[in-house]
Amino acid sequence: MRNEMIGAVVRRAIEHPEFRRRLLDSPQDALQSHGFALEQEDMAEIEKIRTTLGETEAGDVEQRLVSMAEQYGVHPRPEV
Secondary structure, eight states: OHHHHHHHHHHHHHHOHHHHHHHHHOHHHHHHHTTOOOOHHHHHHHHHHHHHHHTSOGGGHHHHHHHHHHHTTOOOOOOO
């Protein structure tokens, strides 16, 4: 279940740039506003992802998210 929740957060960050920005700025607020209720372990994982993304060049963030999503078993929808 843990990977599914984290994967859902990563997918949402890929599909919604505003959520992605809010997730980087204020993860708790972003997650709550989108209806995610994560346990402490999941929040720690989200914080690791957030830190990694914060160190990534702006243009590479989406590609990093896609790579992370695949690690959690999520295959983002292709752009239509």
